[in-house]
Amino acid sequence: MVEHTGIRVVHRGGSKINFREPVITSDSRFLLCGSGESVKVYSTSTEECVHDLQGHTDLVTGVVLNPSNHLQAYSCSADGTVRLWDFTDGILIKTFIIRYHIFSIHVSEKHVGVLFVVVPMANEKELFQLVAVHLPRSGDPEVEVGELSAVLCDVSPNPGAVSFGTGGEYIAAAKGLQLEVFFFKKQKSYRFSLKSGMNKGINNSFTCISCHPKEDCIATGHADGKIRLWRNFNQKKEYTYSTLHWHHNAVNTLRFTPEGSTNLLSGGIESVLVQWRYTQENQKDFLPRLGAAITHIAVSPDGSLFCTSHADNKITIILSSVKVSAIIQGLVKDDCVRTDLMIDPRSKALVLNGKPGHLQFYSLHRDKQLYNLDIVQQEYIHEQGVDQFQVVKAAFDTHGDWLATVEERRQKSSELEINLKLWSYDEQTQSFVLNTTVTAPHEDQITAMCFSPSPETTLLVTTSLDGHFKAWLCQLAKKIESASWSCDFVGGYHLLKPGCCCFSADGSLLAFGFQEVVTVWSPTSWELLTTLSQPPGAVRDLCFGRLSCSKYLLGTSTKNQLCCWNLLTCSLEWNTPMDVSLLQADPFSENMAAFCSQSGSTDLFVFKPSEPRPLFSKKALCTGKVERAIFAPRDQMLESSEEYSQWLNRSQLYFLTQHMDLMTFSTKTEEDRLLASSKQLMVDDSVAITPFYLLLGRHKQQQQEKQELLTNPLAERTPLPQGSIAIKELLDTPAHVLPSASFLCSMFVRSLLVSSSSAR
């Protein structure tokens, strides 16, 4: 087995945009947020990503606007650097190297040239301190920062628990049951602590903090849902606080709006944005049903826009009149993907379960969520401890006309609730419409579900832990809306529990894994054709070969076996001992991908069932098991001729690691192409793009290239005049958009000349 260096494993989109608080620029046109290892700049009006500021080598942990220049922003990262960006042009201005894992960043207008960052304490990793960083004045793009002075010790790493007050006169930080306020003028700090309510069953620890922009008032949020407004805290004894209570769960975030009409915004798991009128706290405005728990609130410097980050990787932009104006939605990643990864045959989007009770359609090429499909169609109750319906299985038929989904809810005491829903594609609305609901299709959990690929019938097969599999047949009508589904066949095998099912590529065979036995059925007559078995170990995954390998059936078992049966002879062709956690067939070729977990990490093998040698193998792909992977079609075919990367020509393999990172493989040719396109974009940026420019500008570029070619002594030969790009361009462009003939003429003649250097 050879390790190939031409193929790299890369992160591909889908990173969290709700990890830290987003920032709205002072003109309210852009929104900046950390997304994985980069900072993304979104337009607040169109929701489109304008720039992707790349440079950090680890998770971005905070973004703030530069208080002395409102067109610049600082970002801090876990890689120990703070970077200064010009976000309108997407340019990195400076890098400050701090050499500590930075957890959050804070700035204030009063403290010019000073950044406040939270870093771990030197001796103990569990404790954190807030330090002031004095930025050195130097012209170099990379500056080492030596001078760190501690401001507060033992602070919370949560950026919401530290806040500047009254334009930077003091800084307040909360941790546990203690609030600490540090006055810069007096260089003195006061501590206020709450009595623990633990013995009464109340958790009243601090969760977040926000300071009033003008008055001496600190608002703190607590885990029991209360908000306290602290006043007179510039002395030890006579401080006061008042309590506001609406939230029934922890207050996740608090924010004062800037001066003018100062209000207090708060949010929590209820997913309701609450606006409290300052000084008239019994007057509240609500914005309910925002979709998921609110994790951060940000306010634009002029107070005209709010935005809320949500637990489902979403940023909602809200006008100050408490109306939603835009939603920026990233890939929703729950703690696990219950449905498999799928590709929608129509939109070629990646489909997986997203928000609770929804399926999300995510465009891999544009790194953008296309839409959410509400599967459960029930009011979502934002409360802890409520059993919600979960979408656990989904399947598309070959043309994308039908979508089948299974949702289930397991109550604490009583039995399982399962619904099987069948959705038909509506051409007019361009989305799926519910056609049939089957309540309780099986008596126990559904383990696998697949559509028949045969074009004649629309058939769905489900297998369940109750020991049966069922075939659901669609009675097609003239209109797809009036089609209906009914159960066609119920079968089983010795009351064993079926775990997986798979159709052959032409739909003539259907294989079920009944624990240790593989049964092969004919879906037309529902006859049991043959049984195959390779004990010990239950069958985990089944896969038919495709195209030239369609006589093979592959199966993996829990006892570390990968078997290949020949269906013509009904005998075992080969088997090999490996712990395959996932077997995935490429729908566009004979290739199969097997992810094997070995001593804590995962190896990948790509092979053809008919050949003994794998096409490609990669050891230690990532740590942990890979449970979900999918071959996605490419929009443009690659023309790689190297043997080891040929399997990536028509499709691309995406997989989800244990930490829910979406990864893929990229080849050298692909990266070259990407690089080239980004270079061209750079040139395009400098001049306004008009149709005329596009034509002329490209000519200029080609001239430059040619000049490079001329000056390059290693250039071996000029291209033949017939194949010259200049001629082709001249002949292909319509006459009415061409520049004047005199301009073209000289260029044309020059392109015909044989250069002296190559003639030599």
Next chain:
Amino acid sequence: MASFKPTKIQIYPQLGAKVTQDTLYWKNYKAPVQVKEFGAITNIDFSPLAPHNYAVTASTRIHIYGPFSQEPVKTFTRFKDTAYSGRFRSDGQLLVAGCEDSVVRLFDVSGKVALRMFKGHTKAVHVADFTSDCYHILTCSDDYTCCLWDIPNSTELTKYKEHSDYIRCGATSKLNKDLFVTGSYDHTLKMFDARVQKSVMTMDHNHPVESVLFYPSEGLLVSAGGRYVKVWDLLKRGQPLVSLKNHHKTVTCLCLSGNGQRLLSASLDRHVKVYNTTNYKVVHSFDYTASILSLALAPEDESVVVGMTNGILSIKHRKTSEEKQGPTGQPRRQPVFRVFVKGRNCVPKQDDFLVSKSAKSHLAKYDKQLKRFNVSKALDTALEKNRKPEITVAVIKELDRRGTLKNALAGRDEQNLSQLVNFLIGNVVDPRFAPVLVTATEMILDIYKAVVGQSSVVDRQLVRLQELVEREIDYQQDLLEVLGMLDTLFASTLPRKEEVCREHAPVSYEISYFRGYP
């Protein structure tokens, strides 16, 4: 910001409610025309002649209505007391009626004064009818006798004194001038032949007989009395053929449809039932607002006329073929309609700036309460009278999903609780609702077990609930036994193929609902 998603009401497949030819035929009537009479309407009779007027006997008058007018075309008022049984002769020229004052009067349909008065009975005469030769009249009276009269010289021909109680119904044969049948409150039906001096056949109905009817062939006889409708075979010497019990109050009236294929019975329980005369199954039924005393069908079933105890005459006319198609085709153009549609069919022009108005979504009452998290009130509104059980069950299910069902069920007073338990008694064994309601029942028992014994009403209901559940468990056990038997039968009839095990899925579903119930 997403809008509130209303509670999903599950749609259950309807079993058995199929649309048959009969329902289509009998539903194809217009909305009824109602006419108020002075008293209870005891008899309705259609004229056999062409316009098919009908005589309605109510209180001391007989009104004759035309087929389309709501106003009587003629009225006979020369009765001293309540009139009974106004019937037409087969040529439609004469009308005979009995009276409470024991005098039988014969009218010319065009005249006003009685042509003949037959005096001879001593008590009220409830039945008067012409024989098929048109020259005689049959009368039956509360003095236990029935008489045959000669019309031309108004003399009594024969008097039969065989019954031992009031005679309240009778019918003459249309094929034989000498045959007639009487039904009496002494529970018997007697068939008489005018040529002999005594009854030729006696049948025992077991209940006071309210109505008798010959089949067109006159081989069969139908009688109604008590809650029963009985059919007798006259050719087998009055052997009982069928006994139908589809009403829950006394059946008062019988009639046949125009083609003789359907039998209609009307009852004090306010229903009219339509039977198929070949298998005597109910194929359709009509509901009315009051107890029905009389019923008649126009020839060819063109209209259904029903008289009720509260004096209301209800007339339903058959829809004509163009009305049947409904209001398709040209829509009605009226000024009101134009105002209503104003601006709705306006298409925006190219430069127009479109201001969209958000459509207001209307939520059901229980959804409004659910939106406000008022769980108890949501359950209360869902339990209101006349709500479909599907809706109530859907709300209970939604509350259970939210984890607040216990809060919604708790804290109820006696009246509220009894309403709730009443609903459970009605629906807990329904296989469609059982999975949801069993949970709710368990919760109620858990919550209120401390206060059992404080209210006699609730205690009685709980005992009823217990009995119901016990009976259901026994029933399910029986079903499981049957299923086991069926399994062995299937197993022995299937071809010997050991690997495959097929199961009949739908049966096993229903049973699984009650598995695991304590």
